[in-house]
Amino acid sequence: MFQKNQELIIDYFRTGRVNGDVMTQAHEPLNVMDSTTDYSTKTARGVHLSKPLAFIILVIFGLTLVTASLLVYNYAACPRTDQLANVTKYEICHCDQSKLSVIPLKTERPKIEPIETTTEPPKEIVLSPSDLRLPENVKPERYYLKITPYLIEGNFTFDGEVSVVLTVLNETDQVVFHGVELTLHDVKLYGREDGRPVVITRRTEEPLRHFHIVSLGQPLDTGKQYVLNISYTGILNDNLHGFYRSSYEEKGVKRWIAVTQFQAMDARRAFPCWDEPALKARFTISIARPSNMTSLSNMDIIRKEPHKTLPNYTWDHYSESLPMSTYLVAFTVTDFQNMTDRNFSVWARKEALPSAAFALEIGPKILRFLEDYYKIKFPLPKIDMIALPDFKNGAMENWGLLTFREIAMLYENGVSATMDKVHVATVVAHEIAHQWFGNLVTPSWWRDLWLNEGFATYVEYVAVDAVEKSWNITEICILDQVHNVFQLDALNSSHQLSVDVTASEETDAIFDKISYGKGSALLRMLNHILTDEVFNAGVTDYLNAKMYGNAEQRDLWSALTTAARKKGDFDADVAVVMDSWTLQTGFPVLTVSRDYKTGSISLSQERFVLINETTQKSPVWWIPVSYTTASEKDFHSTQPRLWLKGEKAIVSNITAKKEDWFIANIQQTGFYRVNYDQRNWELLIKILKDPKRFQDIHIINRAQMVDDAMNLALTGRLDYKTALDVTSYLAHERSYVPWKAGLSALGYIDTMLSKGANYLEYGRYVLRLLSGAVDEVGWEVTANESVITAQYRVDLLASACHFEHPDCMENAVRMYANWMLAPNPDAYNEIPVEVRGIAYCVGVRAGGAREWQFAWSRLRAAAPAERHRLLSVLGCTRAPHLLHRYLELALRNDSGIRKQDVVRVFSAVAGTAIGQPIAFNFIRANWQRLRSFVGSISTLNLIVKVVTRRLNQRHEYEELKRFVTESCSDLGRPVQQVLESISANVQWRERNYQTIVDWLLTAEKIAEAS
Known part of the structure; x- marks a missing residue:
């Protein structure tokens, strides 16, 4: 599942139940089982018999039943082939029982006692609320699922029938499975070989863990197979999880669609199942849909037929899938159209379909590259990619049916910016990479989610770089997957990469930068340690060994160790090295101290944290150390020359001259920060400030030094004078990656000073750094500009306008005003696409209600990329009443703001010093309303x-802590991370505010004098 600048996602909002009796009216009769069991609790009335007579009659009845069963068993006809294909009614037969999938409707069953259905767990079972795992007594082998959604106003529901072939692993008298927000109408269990019914004595539900428990009158035999048949109804919810409804408008007509999103634990909202990643099974899916619509699922359609009881409905029957986890099952019912390139298809709304052309162009290229990269052919007959109007995640990797938010799949020339194209390419690559890592080989449990998401994130850059070499996207990877992740992993409340999860909220919380970004960064580090050849060979061996099964991280380490030892270049156990990175929280800072007389170097390590809790013992890592010197200038040899092998410190001789600078962690391939002694920092600053020689240092290492220095100063490990001296070299830097690192690092100071009296001095300092680069890059966008240049211009101009650079403001305001004056602004917009976001924001910020209302009126009719921009710029206004209005509109179903975009609205409002307190006060005053509307723990956390990231005063921290305690302590680890971040802000302000102000005043005097 793809995630960029948002955490991805499990919803736990509980919608209302639907009365199952109402739901079955006018629907196709259930064809999986009879409903003959009496659930009534009334006292029976009628003829009363004496006990001896009743006993004789009972014996005669039993003998008759046994005789009849034997006759049926020996002489009944075999099921016809067409019946097998249709998954319809069967009679017990003396044929190949291995083909029997769904048990007969008309098997005679002995009358059993009434079954009590309760929501209370049986007394004989002790259920721990913290334990999510199902009992390991049975394993699903095959699911036969039939589902019928009703896209009707006032009746957004679905009917379902599922037959599950189970293998008994341990003798048990219970069958336990998952189901939530489902009304089960009929539950039957049969022996698969003989078709005999198993008596169900009790059905219970344990809502906390979404368990349904079926208690049996006799134990199931180890090694035998049984078939569980269930008919049920469910809700097509509007919370973007499970099987949910979505809508869009076309020519003023509202159209409804039904789609799925199951990761991590929401397949259970669509059908009763064993909803754990290790419990893989084969799925045969049939979908009934309105005849004027289309369905999609993981596999290809093998047959269509008219619905027997629902007019204007058609059954689509799909071929059996390969073994896969429940969270990868997917199906959609839409009226979308498609474009196809052999086995690759893209689907979208009719009006949006042309914008899917780029995805169709790059998708097959990436697929072919990854088949070669993994050396394993894609095993399914087709891939469908579908762009959805409402989708909570960026995208989802369902096997053979990739689902996307529209902005992540659609690229429209003249509307989408260059970086939008990059975004589409990386998301498509990420989801296709999952077809191997995650789908073909799946983690045994969510603790190793990073094996999915870390690998897909790493490979997305490898794949896009392979098919679009001119983009130089591997440089951007450092910013996204190293620098960006350091911020979260520097918190004490961060988590291990491989982390146990024992509650739903904990599973939700690990879909974060650690699993995605840190996982990716560590794989990149390991690749540089082992070399491409060894790393890729080990990955391929791992995939082949675990194909169609499940794995843990130790399986990957074992394959990589074997591959490395075959080559002979790396004799350590990969597990020993990498477990120090995946089983420990955080990352190290490597401190380099040089003896300039002897040439020796001392290396030491400690955990890098924002708030140092001295009572905690600092962990140690196996740190690969690559380095170069002024004399060598070798920035291409990234394999380690030294190791800290789980040691606190080592001393080594180096050949650097005392006047040479020394740089460790070449191209920042290692996931750690580097600090130097003061003299080495001075040597580095000297070379950086030399306009003719600073490019002797690799572009990534220039970015690394800026990012490391500013963050070392943030935590008190380096004085701010030295760190700010490093940033001052940016005045003559003309490359994107160091500038982006500098703007990000300086952005923290911007946030901390934005409410202070000396913010003007800070703004003037940044403008002095920016002026040369801004003048050079300008506003004029040339044809066929590189991706790096396009993003470089956007970031520079955005920063310049933020600090009210005169030319920047003039250009932006003029462009926005001209757009407003256009006869048809929805059709005519001469602002270059690349800089529209900047011009829009400045226009709204400099204007008033008219300018804001103009942007708002453009929102509803905008294409996905334009809509994405407008959602952000509407928060740029300085008018408090408009910001309040925007927040109110975000919580209204009729406003045109989709639920998937609510976080973007709050982020836009809280992104300024004016809007932040408005947004924070709004969520406190409307918390219960917000919770009810959003319906998602992960969205609430975001x-x-x-809305709190700009808080930095002690009274603000106390207000936040009180709010968390009183209203949202149940949000888990993420909200604790928020508290820790704000506590760090408060400490920083108290420790560094005056130091920064003094440095800025001195720098301004020097600038004026020169």
Whole structure:
């Protein structure tokens, strides 16, 4: 599942139940089992018999039943082939029982006692609320699923029938499975070989863990197979999880669609199942859909037929899938159209379909590259990619049916910016990479989620770089997957990469930068340690060994160790090295101290944290150390020359001259920061400030030094004078990656000073750094500009306008005003696409209600990329009443703001010093309303994070802590991370505010004098 600048996602909002009796009216009769069991609790009335007579009659009845069963068993006809294909009614037969999938409807069953259905767990079972795992007594082998959604106003529901072939692993008298927000109408269990019914004595539900428990009158035999038949109804919810409804408008007509999103634990909202990643099974899916619509699922359609009881409905029957986890099952019912390139298809709304052309162009290229990269052919007959109007995640890797938010799949020339194209390419690559890592080989449990997401994130850059070499996207990878992740992993409340999860909220919380970004960064580090050849060979061996099964990280380490030892270049156990990175929280800072007389170097390590809790013992890592010197200038040899092998410190001789600078961690391939002694920092600053020689240092290492220095100063490990001296070299830097690192690092100071009296001095300092680069890059966008240049211009101009650079403001305001004056602004917009976001924001910020209302009126009719921009710029206004209005509109179903975009609205409002307190006060005053509307723990966590990130005074921290305690302590680890971040802000302000102000005043005097 793809995630960029948002945490991805499990919803736990509980919608209302639907009365199952109402739901079955006018629907196709269930064809999986009879409903003959009496659930009534009334006392029976009628003829009363004496006990002896009743006993004689009972014996005669039993003998008759046994005789009849034997006759049926020996002489009944075999099921016809067409019946097998249709998954319809069967009679017990003396044929190949291995083909029997769904048990007969008309098997005679002995009358059993009434079954009590309760929501209370049986007394004989002790259920721990913290334990999510199902009992390991049975394993699903095959699911036969039939589902019928009803896209009707006032009746957004679905009917379902599922037959599950189970293998008994341990003798048990219970069958336990998952189901939530489902009304089960009929539950039957049969022996697969003989078709005999198994008596069900009790059905119970344990809502906390979404368990349904079926208690049996006799134990199931180890090694035998049984078939569980269930008919049920469910809700097509509007919370973007499970099987949910979505809508869009076309020519003023509202159209409804039904789609799925199951990761991590929401397949259970669509059908009763064993909803754990290790419990793989084969799925045969049939979907009933309105005849004027289309369905899609993981596999290819093998047959269509008219619905027997629902007019204007058609059954689509799909071929059996390969073994896969429940979270990868997917199906959609839409009226979308498609474009196809052999086995690759893209689907979208009719009006949006032309914008899917780029995805169709790059998708097959990436697929072919990854088949070669993994040396394993894609095993399914087709891939469908579908762009959805409402989708909570960026995208989802369902096997053979990739689902996307529209902005992540659609690229429209003249509307989408260059970086939008990059975004589409990386998301497509990420999801296709998952077809091997995650789908073909799946983690045994969510603790190793990073094996999915870390690998897909790493490979997305490898794949896009392979098919679009001119983009130089591997440089951007450092910013996204190293620098960006350091911020979260520097918290004490961060988590291990491979982390146990024992509650739903904990599973939700690990879909974060650690699993995605840190996982990717560590794989990149390991690749540089082992070399491409060894790393890729080990990965391929791992995939082949675990194909169609499950794995843990130790399986990957074993394959890589074997591959490395075959080559002979690396004799350590990969597990020993990498476990120090995946089983420990955080990352190290490597401190380099040089003896300039002897040439020796001392290396020491400690954990890098924002708030140092001295009572905690600092962990140690196996740190690969690559380095170069002024004399060598070798920035291409990234394999380690030294190791800290789980040691606190080592001393080694080096050949650097005392006047040479020394740089460790070449191209920042290692996931750690580097600090130097003061003299080495001075040597580095000297070379950086030399306009003719600073490019002797690799572009990534220039970015690394800026990012490391500013963050070392942030935590008190380096004085701010030295760190800010490093940033001052940016005045003559003309490359994107160092500038982006500099703007990000300086952005923290911007946030901390934005409410202070000396913010003007800070703004003037940044403008002095920017002026040369801004003048050079300008506003004029040339044809066929590189990706790096396009993003470089956007970031520079955005920063310049943020600090009210005169030319920047003039250009932006003029462009926005001209757009407003256009006769048809929805059709005519001469602002270059690349800089529209900047011009829009400045126009709204400099204007008033008219300018804001103009942007708002453009929102509803905008294409996905334009809509994405407008959602952000509407928060640029300085008018408090408009910001309040925008937040109110975000919580209204009729406003045109989709639920998937609520976080973007809050982030936009809270992104300024004016809007932040408005947004924070709004969520406190409307918390219960917000919770009810959003319906998602992960979304609530994101909102809390974005509206509080600018807090930095002690009274603000106390207000936040009180709010968390009183209203949202149940949000888990993410909200604790928010508290820790704000506590760090408070400490920083108290420790560094005056130091920064003094440095800025001195720098301004020097600038004026020169």
